[in-house]
Each structure stands twice: as C-alpha cells, then as structure tokens.
Amino acid sequence: MAKQLDYHTIYEIFSRFAEAEPEPKGELDHTNAYTLVVAVALSAQATDVGVNKATAKLFKIVDTPQKMLDLGLDGLTEHIKTIGLFRQKAKNVMKLSEILVRDYDGEVPSSRAALQSLPGVGRKTANVVLNMWWGMPAQAVDTHIFRFGNRSGVCPGKDVVVVERAIEDQIPAEFQRHAHHWMILHGRYTCKARKPLCGTCLIRDLCEFEEKNL
Known part of the structure; x- marks a missing residue:
C-alpha cells in the first residue's frame, strides 16, 4: 500500500x-435506470463485455420491471446463461423487479438505502446507479x-x-x-x-x- x-x-x-x-462514461450498456440496475447487478464477478453481450437482445424486449416479470425466470435465465452465477442473478433480478413494481410503481428509487434493500444490489451497485443515472458523487x-x-x-x-x-x-x-x-x-x-x-x-x-x- x-x-x-x-x-x-x-x-x-x-x-x-x-x-x-x-x-x-461507464461501459455497461443500458437504456434507462432500470436496465442500468439490472446490468450492474449482472456484472458482479463478470466482465462488462460479457454482460453487454448477454443483455444486447434482452434490453430490446425488456426495459421495465413489469416486462421482466412478463418475461419470467426461465426467459431471463436463457438470455443471461453465459454470465457467471447466472441462476442466482436471474432470481435476484426477478425479485427486485417484483419489489419495484409492488413498492415503487415500477420506478427505480434514487436513495442508496432503498437501492441496497433490493435483492442482488449491494453498496457498489447502488453507488454506480446513483452516479451514472442521477449524477451524484x-x-x-x-x-x-x-x-x-x-x-x-x-x-x-x-x-x-x-x-x-x-x-x-x-x-x-x-x-x-x-x-x-x-x-x-x-x-x-x-x-x-x-x-x-x-x-x-x-x-x-x-x-x-x-x-x-x-
């Protein structure tokens, strides 16, 4: 040190x-706050390049929590199966999507505490979203x-x-x-x-x- x-x-x-x-600019592809949360959550122990390849088709059909729920766990799993720990990540994305729909009217919160309460979203993921989407330091x-x-x-x-x-x-x-x-x-x-x-x-x-x- x-x-x-x-x-x-x-x-x-x-x-x-x-x-x-x-x-x-960050190198994870996304179209809105929700797809950014998903992309960052998927990037744990994975490369940005690998995540971008997996989400290229996914984000063309899914860009809201409700659309993710409509796609379903099996559909999401099929899209992200090339990413490490994809099964657990798929479960987390489905759970966080359900919470966003149920508790936040489908919108991604701009609070670190609220973001960290979502499954699969740790402090690092929350900070990335706060910085990249809302411009917070x-x-x-x-x-x-x-x-x-x-x-x-x-x-x-x-x-x-x-x-x-x-x-x-x-x-x-x-x-x-x-x-x-x-x-x-x-x-x-x-x-x-x-x-x-x-x-x-x-x-x-x-x-x-x-x-x-x-």
Missing part, C-alpha cells in the same frame, strides 16, 4: 484525467479502483469501505462526479493488475507505485 498523496498531487492527477477525458469501488488507489496513493485503504472514504475525503469536490469512472478506466486499461503500462501512464511522475516499469 502506497502512502497517501497530498492534496496538490491528487489535484494534478485528476486535472490530467479531466483534460484527457472530460466526460468519462457516489463512489463505486471495484477491483480496478482498489488496486489503483493503493498503488498510486490517491486513495489507499485496507478494504473497499476505507478506499471509498478516502476518495470522498481526499479527491477535490470538483472531480468527485467523475472520479470513479476515471479510476476504473485507468485501472482497466493502464494500471493493469499483472502488466501495468507505466511507460505510457499520464500520471507516472506523480504515482507512488514502487514497482513502476518502463
């Missing part, structure tokens, strides 16, 4: 991220952010909750909205787990990673 970077260094890091990609810490935060010193922490707090505490307010997307994309494509591309990294001179490669 790297030492915590100072405010000015973190500000420079995110200034560079913002200049390189002013409006970073919620921080969804995944493996890419956890790795980047600890390597670089931007937001080090022993677990995802500590890293999430470090993001909220250490990253300047003006960068909070897009912070998690910048870090996810940087971790996914540059600060990779096995072979980080330090030689082409735009923040190499600011990063605390001791094993930088050329």
Whole structure:
C-alpha cells in the first residue's frame, strides 16, 4: 500500500484525467435506470463485455420491471446463461423487479438505502446507479479502483469501505462526479493488475507505485 498523496498531487492527477477525458462514461450498456440496475447487478464477478453481450437482445424486449416479470425466470435465465452465477442473478433480478413494481410503481428509487434493500444490489451497485443515472458523487469501488488507489496513493485503504472514504475525503469536490469512472478506466486499461503500462501512464511522475516499469 502506497502512502497517501497530498492534496496538490491528487489535484494534478485528476486535472490530467479531466483534460484527457472530460466526460468519462461507464461501459455497461443500458437504456434507462432500470436496465442500468439490472446490468450492474449482472456484472458482479463478470466482465462488462460479457454482460453487454448477454443483455444486447434482452434490453430490446425488456426495459421495465413489469416486462421482466412478463418475461419470467426461465426467459431471463436463457438470455443471461453465459454470465457467471447466472441462476442466482436471474432470481435476484426477478425479485427486485417484483419489489419495484409492488413498492415503487415500477420506478427505480434514487436513495442508496432503498437501492441496497433490493435483492442482488449491494453498496457498489447502488453507488454506480446513483452516479451514472442521477449524477451524484457516489463512489463505486471495484477491483480496478482498489488496486489503483493503493498503488498510486490517491486513495489507499485496507478494504473497499476505507478506499471509498478516502476518495470522498481526499479527491477535490470538483472531480468527485467523475472520479470513479476515471479510476476504473485507468485501472482497466493502464494500471493493469499483472502488466501495468507505466511507460505510457499520464500520471507516472506523480504515482507512488514502487514497482513502476518502463
């Protein structure tokens, strides 16, 4: 774990991220808040690419909780059978769809607590939805952010909750909205787990990673 970077260094890091990609986007395909919830729930222990392939046909016929209930468990299972843990995920999606129809008039709530009360929706999923759909500065810490935060010193922490707090505490307010997307994309494509591309990294001179490669 790297030492915590100072405010000015973190500000420079995110200034560079913002200049390189002013409006970073999540890579999960969706058409509305409901399909975003479903996509993120399906993405646990799966790749965005794999989820997008599975939902390409699904979201053309299902874009509301009621339509999901009409499709039924067997129909959903058939669409997502290429995704890891698909049987349990299918059950969770059906249950959360039922709750949304019954308790929320078919609408996705904009409250973290309400989102986390849905089956298969944890804190990370809730934060992704709050950030991507409602534009809230919620921080969804995944493996890419956890790795980047600890390597670089931007937001080090022993677990995802500590890293999430470090993001909220250490990253300047003006960068909070897009912070998690910048870090996810940087971790996914540059600060990779096995072979980080330090030689082409735009923040190499600011990063605390001791094993930088050329």
